Amino acid sequence: MAHETQLITKRAWQGPGGPEGYLTVTNASLRWQPAHTGPELCIPLASISNQQRAKDKPLVRIALGPAPAAPGGPPPGPTHHVFAFESVADRDAALDVLTKVIAALSAGSGGAAPGGAPGKGAAPEGPAVAGGFTRQQRQAMLARDPDLRALWEDLVGGGAVSEGDFWSGVAARLAAAQPSAWGTAGGGGGPGAPRRRLGLSNILQRVEAEVDGRHQRVLRVSLSPEQVAQIFAEQPAVLRAYREHVPHRMAEEDFWRRYVRHEMHKESKRKARAEGLGPAAAAAAVVDDAGGDIFREAAAAVAAEAAARPGAAAAAREAVDPSLDLGASEGERYTGHGTAHAATREPELDSERLAAAPGGAHGPHEDPDDLAAALNRHGEVVLQGVEALARVEAQLRAAAAGGKAPPHPHGHHQGGHGGAAEGAEGAPGGRRRRRHSSGLEDLHAPPAPALEALRIADPRRYFERSGGAGAGAEHADAMDLGLGMGLGLGPGGGLAGALSCVDPGRLPLPPVAPAEAQAALLEATPLARVQAEDEAAGPGGAPVPRASAGAPRDPASSLPRETMAALRRTALAVNEACRHFWRCVPPNTAARRDKASRLVRLLEAKRSEVEALNDRARGVEGRFIRQLLKPPMDMLLTALVRWDEELQKHPHPPHGKG
Amino acid sequence: MAEEGDLLVVLLDLALLSEEGVGAGGQAVAPADVLAQLLAFANAYTMLSSHNRLAVYAGSHDMCQLVHLGLGEGSSGSVFPAASLHAKLGELVRKAEGGHEPGANGTAPHPAGGGRVQPFALSGALSRALCLIHRLQQQAAARGRVRCCPRLLVLQGSRDGSAQYIPVMNSIFSAQRAQVVIDAVVLAPEDSSFLQQAANLTGGLYFRPPRGPGGLLGLLLAHFVTDTATRAQMDAEQSLGVDFRASCFCHKYVIETGFVCSVCLSIFCQPCRACTTCGTAFGAGGGPHRGGAGAAGHGAAHATEDGAG
Numbered sequence: 023m024a025h026e027t028q029l030i031t032k033r034a035w036q037g038p039g040g041p042e043g044y045l046t047v048t049n050a051s052l053r054w055q056p057a058h059t060g061p062e063l064c065i066p067l068a069s070i071s072n073q074q075r076a077k078d079k080p081l082v083r084i085a086l087g088p089a090p091a092a093p094g095g096p097p098p099g100p101t102h103h104v105f106a107f108e109s110v111a112d113r114d115a116a117l118d119v120l121t122k123v124i125a126a127l128s129a130g131s132g133g134a135a136p137g138g139a140p141g142k143g144a145a146p147e148g149p150a151v152a153g154g155f156t157r158q159q160r161q162a163m164l165a166r167d168p169d170l171r172a173l174w175e176d177l178v179g180g181g182a183v184s185e186g187d188f189w190s191g192v193a194a195r196l197a198a199a200q201p202s203a204w205g206t207a208g209g210g211g212g213p214g215a216p217r218r219r220l221g222l223s224n225i226l227q228r229v230e231a232e233v234d235g236r237h238q239r240v241l242r243v244s245l246s247p248e249q250v251a252q253i254f255a256e257q258p259a260v261l262r263a264y265r266e267h268v269p270h271r272m273a274e275e276d277f278w279r280r281y282v283r284h285e286m287h288k289e290s291k292r293k294a295r296a297e298g299l300g301p302a303a304a305a306a307a308v309v310d311d312a313g314g315d316i317f318r319e320a321a322a323a324v325a326a327e328a329a330a331r332p333g334a335a336a337a338a339r340e341a342v343d344p345s346l347d348l349g350a351s352e353g354e355r356y357t358g359h360g361t362a363h364a365a366t367r368e369p370e371l372d373s374e375r376l377a378a379a380p381g382g383a384h385g386p387h388e389d390p391d392d393l394a395a396a397l398n399r400h401g402e403v404v405l406q407g408v409e410a411l412a413r414v415e416a417q418l419r420a421a422a423a424g425g426k427a428p429p430h431p432h433g434h435h436q437g438g439h440g441g442a443a444e445g446a447e448g449a450p451g452g453r454r455r456r457r458h459s460s461g462l463e464d465l466h467a468p469p470a471p472a473l474e475a476l477r478i479a480d481p482r483r484y485f486e487r488s489g490g491a492g493a494g495a496e497h498a499d500a501m502d503l504g505l506g507m508g509l510g511l512g513p514g515g516g517l518a519g520a521l522s523c524v525d526p527g528r529l530p531l532p533p534v535a536p537a538e539a540q541a542a543l544l545e546a547t548p549l550a551r552v553q554a555e556d557e558a559a560g561p562g563g564a565p566v567p568r569a570s571a572g573a574p575r576d577p578a579s580s581l582p583r584e585t586m587a588a589l590r591r592t593a594l595a596v597n598e599a600c601r602h603f604w605r606c607v608p609p610n611t612a613a614r615r616d617k618a619s620r621l622v623r624l625l626e627a628k629r630s631e632v633e634a635l636n637d638r639a640r641g642v643e644g645r646f647i648r649q650l651l652k653p654p655m656d657m658l659l660t661a662l663v664r665w666d667e668e669l670q671k672h673p674h675p676p677h678g679k680g
Numbered sequence: 681m682a683e684e685g686d687l688l689v690v691l692l693d694l695a696l697l698s699e700e701g702v703g704a705g706g707q708a709v710a711p712a713d714v715l716a717q718l719l720a721f722a723n724a725y726t727m728l729s730s731h732n733r734l735a736v737y738a739g740s741h742d743m744c745q746l747v748h749l750g751l752g753e754g755s756s757g758s759v760f761p762a763a764s765l766h767a768k769l770g771e772l773v774r775k776a777e778g779g780h781e782p783g784a785n786g787t788a789p790h791p792a793g794g795g796r797v798q799p800f801a802l803s804g805a806l807s808r809a810l811c812l813i814h815r816l817q818q819q820a821a822a823r824g825r826v827r828c829c830p831r832l833l834v835l836q837g838s839r840d841g842s843a844q845y846i847p848v849m850n851s852i853f854s855a856q857r858a859q860v861v862i863d864a865v866v867l868a869p870e871d872s873s874f875l876q877q878a879a880n881l882t883g884g885l886y887f888r889p890p891r892g893p894g895g896l897l898g899l900l901l902a903h904f905v906t907d908t909a910t911r912a913q914m915d916a917e918q919s920l921g922v923d924f925r926a927s928c929f930c931h932k933y934v935i936e937t938g939f940v941c942s943v944c945l946s947i948f949c950q951p952c953r954a955c956t957t958c959g960t961a962f963g964a965g966g967g968p969h970r971g972g973a974g975a976a977g978h979g980a981a982h983a984t985e986d987g988a989g
Binding site (some may be wrong): 272310482516517518520521523524526527529530533534535538539540541542543545546547548549550551649653656 | 694697698699706708710711713714715716717719720723739760762763765767769770775777805829887889890891894896897898899902912913914916917
């Protein structure tokens, strides 16, 4: 068993309701180990004849081939085993590996012995499948990539890392490099990917209702809570009517019946207008709107509130994303033309509004029945996202918590645009809403965090104002220059002149003379200085004229190709060995400890190798080589120091399952 | 966890942008050239990574103001900080000219004392920068970001003010404790003992280019544009000598030999009857602890380790 390579392990129960344990697929068998006590189960892969997955259930039935029962021998074992996994995804992951291993076994037709690290320089035999790669795939990859080959010989050939571990690492690197092509079955697109969130539907809400066509009665209304919230957010008049009437004057169901009927009435009026019916025909075709008075009253109240606050609706409109604002109703508020979208608008109501408006001024509010305005509001709510709904729900909850729904004389609802009006009040400057405040974070960059400027002069003001968070961090305006501190710009006499001479949009190119920049570099960088001195001295100590002033030679160009290749291989091997080592930390099981010990031996060898390279390095190139070997040396020392610490903490090998 | 970009806070001594400060280095470099190089460095640092965050404090002998704060990707404003930085520096000058007459608040607007530039208010600048770093780190932690290794880059064009010894050293110890690296580029005629110690204690780099600020941008781009982890793998020369001399607590003289209070480690240039810091009364025999040659220097070194612990 020591030579078997574990490929995947999942938690599994032996049969539904059976004992809990862990199912492991190795390169030679399928093993089930109980979590607590009990007998283990080992099924050789060769004996598996079939595997059946239950549909939509995390169950699998492993059928075993007919075993020849020797006469007089032990009775034949069970013909199948059933395992229950935690999830269907777990089951599929385990069975996919199992299928691959069985297929590779049958294709290999008993070629190389499974497990066992091959000798140095040998062909990559090992298990049929390692890290998700078949033997043929692994051979092709090693033949294609000499660096990988060298790495494989260092780690697997030396016995420090098993074939499965090595190829698992390779697979992980490939998956990290190509996240779109490699296993994204876990969902989410990797740990760094932003979490997707369900947004709002961009479909204008149409309430589904069963209507008795003959008597034009609404029989049944289907509404989800999200739909209700969206209707409230988009139609403040409906929200107002709801808060005024439900539940103390009418039941919720009755309210929504009225609402549907009112919408049908508006729709039929639009149709009649579009079809150009005469007044009599239109009156016959239009659905009766007996219960719609509550909505008309609420709409009138909302409009009156908006008119009483001149500029609020305009500010709200300003807050709407300009790319969505249809802006249709404002310029078309006249009769005769362009009224198809506002088919339900009553001319009398308009005249009443005109008369009611203070000073005869017509407030720039929007008609609630205007289709363009409805689309604007809908677009606005969709862009605001679920925050708009949350606001409405909070209002409703607050109203419910206060006992009876108040008649809403001065409720939270501000009329006009609901959330938009609040947003406009929050930004008195009428600034347009930024697109990424729409709640669809996965489509936009994260918003800038609101920062409060910190003033040491008076920390209290900072802490008192930090709740407001009105000031953006980028705006150094809030940094109240010159307050609390004497601004005696003593040495700044030349500063004004320097500022006037420099245009930040047109900085000089190059900003500093190349000779001076090189001089500064040589002063501060030993390698560059040594190289420059070396070049200046020439081969025989005689100064050599520089071919191109200010262009130092790349030290890598003077190194032999073999040296560069050796350095590269060393760095890669150290990197990979350290990666495997850190996966074994903390070494809290015997298997981890064994693997870490093997890796530490490899790391010690690599350290000797790097030190020898450092010692052999001479001259300018030597300095360059030492510079290149600095990161691997740091990695080696860090790993070895950690291993020493672990040994001090746990001088004796921990006892446990391997 | 998401990546949090590098955080660099630049403390700019405005003496670098004055005729006296630049001329003090013995090099004929116009202040405008120095400013252009600094703006180019700010642009380069921000362009290197969209996650890089840059803050700039500008100060002189009696003030220090935050003139730029760019929080990297996602924040509003231009990608290039040079324009904002330039505008805020201009605003600083206008405020100084409009709001305060020269010599107001008892400050001397021009170099005093034989044409020497007044020392940079390093202690205040360090304190403010450390507070800003602390705030940004807290916010990053609240957003679940990986903690970065913040840096402070001091560009100083004036000499040390020995009167600031105690607050500067306290700030340095705070930075060391908060794992904030302090880098320094000194363009004054003499080395800065404060910044040498700051770089030494916090693992930063200290440069005083002998050629003055002419090739300042080359130096900045070579050593200060990368984060500390990357920089650790690069080739940089650091002078071996660090001036660990301390200033006495009584007269603020820079001394090589002094008297150290055995209780609070305060340093005095002459014997006294009681420690002016902690009030410990000393015996009639003289000072609390008669230090030999270099006693004060060693005292400062010990204090460094205590601060780190």
